[in-house]
Amino acid sequence: MSEWQPKILAILCNWCSYAGADLAGVSRMQYPPNVRVVRIPCSGRVDPLMILKGLQSGFDGVLVSGCHPGDCHYISGNFVARRRFAVLKPLLEFVGVEPDRVQFSWISAGEGERFAQVVTKVTEDIRKIGPAKRLVKGA
Amino acid sequence: MNDTERSAARMRSPEGIRGSLHDFLKIAVDKGAVDSVLAPVKVPAENSYAWILMNDPAVIESASPVAPVMPVQGAKALKSLTRKGKGESRILAVMRPCEIRAGIELMKLNQVHFDNIVLVSYDCPGAVPFQDYVKDPGFSEESFGKMIASGRPGEENIKPACGICTEFSIVDSDIHFGYFGVDEGSAFVIPVSEQGAELLDAIGLDRDAKIADWESEISSIRDKRTKKRTETLSAAGERIKGLDGLINAFRKCIGCHNCMSVCPICYCRQCYFDSEVSKKDPDFIFEIAEKRGAMAFPRDKVMFHAGRMTHMSLSCVSCGFCTDACPTGIPVAEIFSYMADITQPTFEYIAGKNNGEPLPLRKFEKKELPLVHEIVKSAEGEEGSDE
Numbered sequence: 001m002s003e004w005q006p007k008i009l010a011i012l013c014n015w016c017s018y019a020g021a022d023l024a025g026v027s028r029m030q031y032p033p034n035v036r037v038v039r040i041p042c043s044g045r046v047d048p049l050m051i052l053k054g055l056q057s058g059f060d061g062v063l064v065s066g067c068h069p070g071d072c073h074y075i076s077g078n079f080v081a082r083r084r085f086a087v088l089k090p091l092l093e094f095v096g097v098e099p100d101r102v103q104f105s106w107i108s109a110g111e112g113e114r115f116a117q118v119v120t121k122v123t124e125d126i127r128k129i130g131p132a133k134r135l136v137k138g139a
Numbered sequence: 140m141n142d143t144e145r146s147a148a149r150m151r152s153p154e155g156i157r158g159s160l161h162d163f164l165k166i167a168v169d170k171g172a173v174d175s176v177l178a179p180v181k182v183p184a185e186n187s188y189a190w191i192l193m194n195d196p197a198v199i200e201s202a203s204p205v206a207p208v209m210p211v212q213g214a215k216a217l218k219s220l221t222r223k224g225k226g227e228s229r230i231l232a233v234m235r236p237c238e239i240r241a242g243i244e245l246m247k248l249n250q251v252h253f254d255n256i257v258l259v260s261y262d263c264p265g266a267v268p269f270q271d272y273v274k275d276p277g278f279s280e281e282s283f284g285k286m287i288a289s290g291r292p293g294e295e296n297i298k299p300a301c302g303i304c305t306e307f308s309i310v311d312s313d314i315h316f317g318y319f320g321v322d323e324g325s326a327f328v329i330p331v332s333e334q335g336a337e338l339l340d341a342i343g344l345d346r347d348a349k350i351a352d353w354e355s356e357i358s359s360i361r362d363k364r365t366k367k368r369t370e371t372l373s374a375a376g377e378r379i380k381g382l383d384g385l386i387n388a389f390r391k392c393i394g395c396h397n398c399m400s401v402c403p404i405c406y407c408r409q410c411y412f413d414s415e416v417s418k419k420d421p422d423f424i425f426e427i428a429e430k431r432g433a434m435a436f437p438r439d440k441v442m443f444h445a446g447r448m449t450h451m452s453l454s455c456v457s458c459g460f461c462t463d464a465c466p467t468g469i470p471v472a473e474i475f476s477y478m479a480d481i482t483q484p485t486f487e488y489i490a491g492k493n494n495g496e497p498l499p500l501r502k503f504e505k506k507e508l509p510l511v512h513e514i515v516k517s518a519e520g521e522e523g524s525d526e
Contacts, residue, residue: 048449049411056442070505079503083486086508087499088449090481095445096382133382 006060006126010035010119011050013043013078016067016108023112031116032123035063042066044077048088051102052095061101061126065118068106078106100125101132145354147317147327148344156261156287156318159326160204160233163259163316167231168194172341173257177216177232179206186276190216192230204233205261207283208272209298212460213238214403218251225254233259235266236310237458240491241403243311244454247498250406257338258312260331262319262357265293265301269463290319292360300459300472303368308357311493314338320356327353368476375470376477385441388474391467392444394437398461398471404451412443444471448478453499455479456491 012018018039024031036059040046043066051062064085066078085104092102103125105118152158167173175194180202182189188206190213193199213234220226234242239260245251264286272279279296286293292307301307309315313335318326327350330336339346379388396413399405411417419438428434452475461471483490485508486499 049446052442052445052449056439076503079505080500082508083500083503086485087453087482090485091445091449091452091478094376094380094478094481095385095441096380 004131006034006123006131007058008035008061008063008119008123008126009054009059010037010063010065011040011043011046011054012037012107013045013066013073014039014041015073016071016106017043017065017115019109020065020107020111020115023109024115025112027112029112029116031119034123034126035119042072042074042077043081044072044074044079044084046081046084048084048091051088051092055097055101055132058132060132061103061122061129063103063105063118063122065105065107065115068108071108096133098129100129145329145350146346147329147348147350148339148346149325149348150316150328150344151325153324155324156316156326157203157205158324159318159328160259160261160316161202163328164199164202164204164231164233165196166342167257167338168196168199170342172229172338173231174228175230176202177213177220177230178202178204179233181206186273192220204259205287207267207279208269209235209238209266209458209460209463210269212241212401212403212458214241214245214251217242217256218245218403218406221252221254221256222250224252226252227255229255229257231257231259233261234312235263236260236306236308236312237263237304237456237491238403239310239312240306240456241458243491243493244404244456244498245406246493247501248404248406248454257314257334259314259316260310260312261316261326262292263301263304263307264289264291265297265304265307266459267296268298271296288323290321290323292319292364298459298463298472299470300457300462300476303364303371303476304457304459305361305364305368306456306491307364308361310491317350317353317357319353319360321353368480372473372477372480375473379474379477382441385445389440389444389469391469392437392440393467394440394443395466396443397464397466398444399447401460401464402447402451403456403458403460404454405447412439412446444474448475451475452478452482453486453488454490455483 012021046064054062066081069078072078103122107115150159152162164176175192176199177192179188180191187210188208190211217232239258242251246253267279267283282296313332315329315331316326317329327348328344330339379385455475457476459472465471488499
């Protein structure tokens with residue numbers, strides 16, 4: 001068996017981060033192949049349940065990324081997302097999910113390089129934490 | 140809330156607060172200040188109470204505005220009446236402080252409309268756990284009667300959530316009946332809103348009583364309660380924290396979702412957790428079962444509670460209905476209140492306040508929440524740009 005590889009769910013907003021990922025791709029930048037990208041209309045669309053469900057379904061980590069604050073295609077979606085993440089953070093802690101397992105980031109459509117760097121960093125962080133204990137273990 | 144010096148009327152009745160409130164309902168309908176009354180009435184079998192909308196004096200005569208149990212959250216009754224907007228009839232609703240606060244949260248969620256509603260609250264001694272009441276209504280009635288007569292909040296035979304409640308007195312209602320620490324048989328009728336003051340004027344209650352003593356009594360009880368709440372909840376948090384703690388806490392859960400259906404804040408027509416999408420494919424379940432060696436059913440117990448927490452903890456008013464409705468005795472309210480006390484202060488938000496503030500997720504500041512920047516990590520370690 002080869003070495004354990006973390007599986008990371010990347011939830012990216014259509015207008016910035018997904019385009020950023022696309023740019024990283026067409027620019028042939030190298031980044032770890034551990035992310036599985038889900039495209040969503042806006043980071044404001046992310047229900048905390050999606051993150052919990054991702055962890056429950058076997059992902060070792062979740063990365064959520066949207067437009068930089070102020071750049072939202074829908075004007076305020078990412079501001080609301082930021083508030084939602086602020087609520088989610090203590091909840092994840094309460095549920096016993098390591099803080100670094102779920103990360104948030106802002107990546108614009110022009111930041112292909114940043115996308116590659118964020119993915120590298122997140123992958124390394126999660127590799128260090130190890131495989132996820134499933135959210136609903138035997139219970 | 141009016142900031143001007145608070146003046147109150149005084150009502151007396153040989154039956155104490157219950158008598159005064161009862162008289163008040165009759166006068167309000169009699170003088171035409173309201174069209175009807177929404178209050179608990181004992182069911183004919185004498186083992187529970189139900190919310191009744193009434194304008195017949197004979198029915199109002201049978202009302203029990205201060206009922207020992209809370210079978211249905213008053214905010215839910217209010218929602219049935221006003222969910223589509225302002226009604227034709229002007230209704231006076233007598234509810235416990237937590238029911239009014241839940242109603243205010245539902246108002247912010249556009250599920251309740253207060254336009255034609257006059258809210259009356261009272262110093263709440265707590266409520267008897269519903270199962271205790273059903274088992275022995277006689278004993279519960281007696282112990283609750285003593286509680287009210289003592290003019291202090293209850294300590295024993297009340298719901299756990301009531302024992303640590305800090306919002307047992309005046310809330311953002313229209314009229315408040317204060318009687319804790321007031322001489323027996325007498326109660327202060329305090330106008331809280333302009334609408335409340337107008338109603339008191341309309342029915343001719345003179346506001347000449349001084350309530351400073353009552354106010355200091357309430358704040359001293361509140362201080363004690365706040366301490367007790369912090370202690371109880373932080374102990375519970377420590378006990379339950381982490382995945383193993385949560386799994387243990389919810390091991391008894393039978394997945395009935397009672398806690399959700401009685402919760403005033405959970406108003407969604409269909410919950411994700413009741414939907415087909417939330418059900419896992421049997422193949423997937425087999426796959427996980429094989430990896431773990433064993434599998435418990437029903438599935439998704441912790442997931443359900445954690446998920447519900449993410450959705451409603453910002454609006455949780457700690458009314459304790461979830462614990463009351465749990466057939467297996469899980470202290471659901473304690474766990475949810477613990478989380479609410481963490482998430483609400485993030486936005487300096489207090490659920491149940493009617494001060495024009497929208498729900499925290501309905502507004503934002505351009506620069507806020509360094510806490511999120513802390514977790515927004517970029518490769519260079521720089522902070523997420525703020526502009």
